[in-house]
Every structure is written in structure tokens, then in C-alpha cells.
Amino acid sequence: xxxxxxxxxxxxxxxxxxxxxxxxxxxxxxxxxxxxxxxxxxxxxxxxxxxxxxxxxxxxxxxxxxxxxxxxxxxxxxxxxxxxxxxxxxxxxxxxxxxxxxxxxxxxxxxxxxxxxxxxxxxxxxxxxxxxxxxxxxxxxxxxxxxxxxxxxxxxxxxxxxxxxxxxxxxxxxxxxxxxxxxxxxxxxxxxxxxxxx
Amino acid sequence: xxxxxxxxxxxxxxxxxxxxxxxxxxxxxxxxxxxxxxxxxxxxxxxxxxxxxxxxxxxxxxxxxxxxxxxxxxxxxxxxxxxxxxxxxxxxxxxxxxxxxxxxxxxxxxxxxxxxxxxxxxxxxxxxxxxxxxxxxxxxxxxxxxxxxxxxxxxxxxxxxxxxxxxxxxxxxxxxxxxxxxxxxxxxxxxxxxxxxx
Numbered sequence: 001x002x003x004x005x006x007x008x009x010x011x012x013x014x015x016x017x018x019x020x021x022x023x024x025x026x027x028x029x030x031x032x033x034x035x036x037x038x039x040x041x042x043x044x045x046x047x048x049x050x051x052x053x054x055x056x057x058x059x060x061x062x063x064x065x066x067x068x069x070x071x072x073x074x075x076x077x078x079x080x081x082x083x084x085x086x087x088x089x090x091x092x093x094x095x096x097x098x099x100x101x102x103x104x105x106x107x108x109x110x111x112x113x114x115x116x117x118x119x120x121x122x123x124x125x126x127x128x129x130x131x132x133x134x135x136x137x138x139x140x141x142x143x144x145x146x147x148x149x150x151x152x153x154x155x156x157x158x159x160x161x162x163x164x165x166x167x168x169x170x171x172x173x174x175x176x177x178x179x180x181x182x183x184x185x186x187x188x189x190x191x192x193x194x195x196x197x198x
Numbered sequence: 199x200x201x202x203x204x205x206x207x208x209x210x211x212x213x214x215x216x217x218x219x220x221x222x223x224x225x226x227x228x229x230x231x232x233x234x235x236x237x238x239x240x241x242x243x244x245x246x247x248x249x250x251x252x253x254x255x256x257x258x259x260x261x262x263x264x265x266x267x268x269x270x271x272x273x274x275x276x277x278x279x280x281x282x283x284x285x286x287x288x289x290x291x292x293x294x295x296x297x298x299x300x301x302x303x304x305x306x307x308x309x310x311x312x313x314x315x316x317x318x319x320x321x322x323x324x325x326x327x328x329x330x331x332x333x334x335x336x337x338x339x340x341x342x343x344x345x346x347x348x349x350x351x352x353x354x355x356x357x358x359x360x361x362x363x364x365x366x367x368x369x370x371x372x373x374x375x376x377x378x379x380x381x382x383x384x385x386x387x388x389x390x391x392x393x394x395x396x
Contacts, residue, residue, distance in 0.1 A: 002269065002293035003286070004262040006248050013244040016237035017215075018229045024217060029248070030287050031216045033261050034306065037249050039214035044245040046211040050204050050227070051235050051242070063231050064202040071200065088201070089228055095200040108232065 007033070059130070061123055062088045062106040071095075071104060078102045080137040084127065084156060086110050086144055094142065102140075105130060110143060110152040124156060131163050138166045145172055205231070257328070259321050260286045260304040269293075269302060276300045278335040282325065282354060284308050284342055292340065300338075303328060308346040309353055322354060329361050336364045343370055 003011065007029060014025035032040040056062065057069035064070070071077065071091070081102025085091055091104050107122040119125065131139060139160055143149040157167045173191035174183050183191075201209065205227060212223035230238040254260065255267035262268070269275065269289070279300025283289055289302050305320040317323065329337060337358055341347040355365045371389035372381050381389075 002290040004252070004264060004267060006244075006252060006263040007261060007286075010244050010248040013237070013241040016230075016234055016241055017226050019222060019225070026287065026290070027217070028215050030261070030285065032214075032245070033248065033252050034285070036214055039211070040245055040249050043211040043214055044242045044249070046204075046208050047230070047238055047242040047245075050208040050231060051238050054202070054204060054231050063205060063228070065204040066202060069202060087228065087232075088205075089224065092200040092224070 056108070057106075060104045060106055061108055061126065062091055062104065076101075079135045081140065082131065082136045082138070083140045083142050084153075085142045086149065086152075090142065090144075100140075107143070107152065110146075110148040111155055112148050119155065119159075122152070124159065127156065128159060128163070131160060131165055136165055138168060141167065141169045254306075255304075258302050258304055259306055259324065260289055260302065274299075277333045279338065280329065280334045280336070281338045281340050282351075283340045284347065284350075288340065288342075298338075305341070305350065308341060308344075308350040310346050317353065317357075320350070322357065325354065326357060326361070329358060329363055334363055336366060339365065339367045 003026075010029045010032075011022065011025045014020055014028050015022060017025075020028070050065075053065040054063050055065070057064045057066070057072055059068050059072040062069050062071075066073075078101050081100070082105055083094065083100060083102055084105045084107065085094065086107050086109060088106055088108075091106060094100050094104075105123075105127050107124075107127075109117055109122045111117060111119065111122065130136070139156075141153040141156060143153045143156075153169055157169075160167050171194060172187070173194055174180065174187060180188070201224075208227045208230075209220065209223045212218055212226050213220060215223075218226070248263075251263040252261050253263070255262045255264070255270055257266050257270040260267050260269075264271075276299050279298070280303055281292065281298060281300055282303045282305065283292070284305050284307060286304055286306075289304060292298050292302075303321075303325050305322075305325075307315055307320045309315060309317065309320065328334070337354075339351040339354060341351045341354075351367055355367075358365050369392060370385070371392055372378065372385060378386070
């Protein structure tokens with residue numbers, strides 16, 4: 001052991017970050033201590049502040065330090081459209097596309113009976129209450145295309161069937177700019193079965 | 199903008215880590231807030247503590263929270279051997295090899311006139327004082343094999359010439375397990391000129 005106990009503790013703590021192993025953590029720790037002490041102190045302060053203050057939006061369940069998030073507060077957005085996603089990162093990805101101007105509902109996960117994650121854990125009851133409010137006309141299910149994401153979308157669609165709202169699922173198929181030869185068989189099968197007339 | 203200001207601030211702060219761009223920083227921030235709040239709080243505390251307490255070892259200049267580091271304090275190590283390296287990470291790499299039982303001197307950088315880094319910034323005077331103490335019999339220069347590292351080694355060797363100690367440079371050549379066809383020309387040239395009789 002060549003690092004002092006405190007430096008080793010910092011290296012171990014940095015390993016909690018996704019994608020960071022012992023080698024990158026060592027590089028990060030030494031670089032913070034050698035050259036970036038101000039940035040490191042700032043990171044430590046912002047991290048504490050975020051962990052203490054960030055909670056869930058009361059309306060859409062996304063992560064935010066406010067009681068109700070910016071998108072839910074905005075008067076410019078279309079209240080009749082509600083897009084259901086798994087994570088706050090998905091909200092970001094959809095916002096980047098510029099194609100959607102409705103509201104979101106963030107599940108913060110997907111149904112996973114094997115891990116004990118049921119409908120209540122991902123807020124399906126809150127979602128049904130929200131739709132029952134009456135403002136929503138269409139629910140767009142944008143959960144991921146994994147088995148769990150599909151199952152979650154199917155479960156939600158079934159439970160919204162009696163509410164008199166239109167329920168849709170985002171299109172699956174070959175991504176833009178994708179070479180057909182590198183696309184997997186499952187995606188091509190979905191692109192075929194979901195074909196549209198031109 | 200789909201993230202709240204505080205989450206965006208955390209993403210920006212995480213970008214100070216080496217090898218972390220906006221996309222990885224976003225992933226880190228969301229994962230810390232969604233699933234790893236305890237680990238995140240621990241990281242923030244350890245980071246503050248390390249930045250406040252870790253300084254340089256009075257004898258070898260490596261990073262440590264103690265006045266004198268563990269290696270310099272150890273009575274089991276050979277005082278007559280002194281290995282000069284650029285960074286604390288180099289000390290770790292040499293310790294891992296298990297081949298060296300002497301003391302270290304960490305420059306915390308290399309000579310780089312273009313960036314205004316001169317001999318005093320990397321502690322060459324401290325090194326000469328240390329050698330003048332009289333315990334050191336051999337100085338092993340293990341600075342890196344970049345142009346700056348070579349220049350630093352050459353500069354130190356020149357300034358130690360009058361001290362009556364033996365000065366050596368670690369061997370350069372083909373790494374163990376390396377296929378000759380993938381080794382660069384400069385390394386092969388050094389391996390050739392530094393050949394030894396078997």
C-alpha cells in the first residue's frame with residue numbers, strides 16, 4: 001500500500017460513480033488533489049446540496065429541487081398530451097429532440113417482479129389519478145424497448161383502457177442513419193411489421 | 199433545458215473529473231440522485247476531508263495527510279537508495295512491482311519551461327539538499343520517458359554530479375509480454391542501443 005489511508009478512502013469513495021473502476025478512481029483522486037482542489041471542493045459542496053435538496057416533482061415524479069418541476073409549471077405546454085418515460089434522462093432526451101410539447105410522467109423505473117418492483121413502486125396509481133383529472137387526452141408510452149419496458153407499457157395501457165383516453169406507444173424500427181446490415185434481427189422484424197404506406 | 203438548475207450544477211461540477219464529459223456526468227448525477235444517495239454523501243464528505251487535510255510529505259513531497267508519509271517513516275526501507283519519480287501514482291506503480299525497497303522523492307511534475315515550470319517548482323533544490331544529507335548512495339531517476347521527463351532526468355543528473363553519489367536511470371526497452379511488431383521504433387532503437395550480453 002503506497003497511498004495514505006485518507007487518499008485510499010477517497011479512491012474507494014470515487015468507485016461508487018458509474019463506470020469508474022479502481023484505476024480511474026486513482027487517477028481522479030490524484031488529479032483532484034494535485035491540480036483541482038477548488039473544483040473538487042465545489043463538487044463536494046454541490047453534491048451535498050443536491051443530495052439534500054433534490055426530491056421528486058409532486059406532479060410528474062421527475063428529479064427536481066422544486067416542489068413542482070419547470071416543465072409541469074410551464075403554461076406554454078400542451079396539457080392534453082402526457083408522455084410516460086422511465087427516467088429523468090429520458091425526459092432530457094425527448095426535450096432535446098424538440099418534437100414534444102406536452103407534459104411528462106416519470107416512473108423512475110420499470111415493472112420488475114423478480115426484483116420486487118410492482119406498479120405502486122413506479123407510481124402507476126399516481127399516473128391513473130393524474131389521467132382521471134380529465135385534462136389528458138392522449139397518453140404516449142415511451143418506456144424502453146427492453147422486455148421490462150414493454151411489459152410496463154402493456155400493463156399501463158391495460159389499466160388506462162377504461163379511462164376514455166387514447167393510449168399510444170412510440171414507434172420502433174430502424175434508427176435514422178443506421179445501416180441496415182448492422183441492425184439486429186428483432187429491430188428489423190419490428191420495422192417490417194410496423195411498416196407504413198408511402 | 200430539462201434538468202433543474204441544481205441538477206445541472208451537479209452535472210457541470212462532475213465534469214471537473216478527468217475523463218468525464220457531459221454525457222457521463224449526466225449519468226453519474228442521475229444515478230447518484232436516484233439510487234446512491236448514501237454513497238454520494240460519503241463521497242462528498244471524504245472529498246472535502248481529503249482536500250482539507252492532504253498535503254505534501256515533508257521529506258519526499260508525495261501526497262499524504264501526515265507530516266511525513268508512511269514510506270519515509272518506515273524503518274524497514276533502505277535509506278541509501280533514492281528513487282526520483284514525477285507523481286504519487288508512480289510511487290504506487292513501483293511499490294506494486296515489489297522490486298524496490300528504498301526511499302522516494304516525488305517531483306510532482308517535470309521541467310517544462312514552456313509552461314513556466316522550473317527546477318524550484320519541482321523541488322530540485324530540496325532533492326539536492328536531501329542527497330547532501332549523506333545517507334543516500336544511489337539516486338535512481340525514474341521520471342517518465344517523454345521529452346520533458348528525459349530533460350528533467352538529465353538536469354537532475356547534472357546537478358547531482360558533484361555530490362559523489364551514483365546516479366542511474368531506469369532501463370528503457372521492449373515491455374514484457376510485448377510483441378515486437380507492435381512496439382514503436384523509438385522504443386526498439388533504445389532497446390537495441392541498451393542491449394546487454396547474455
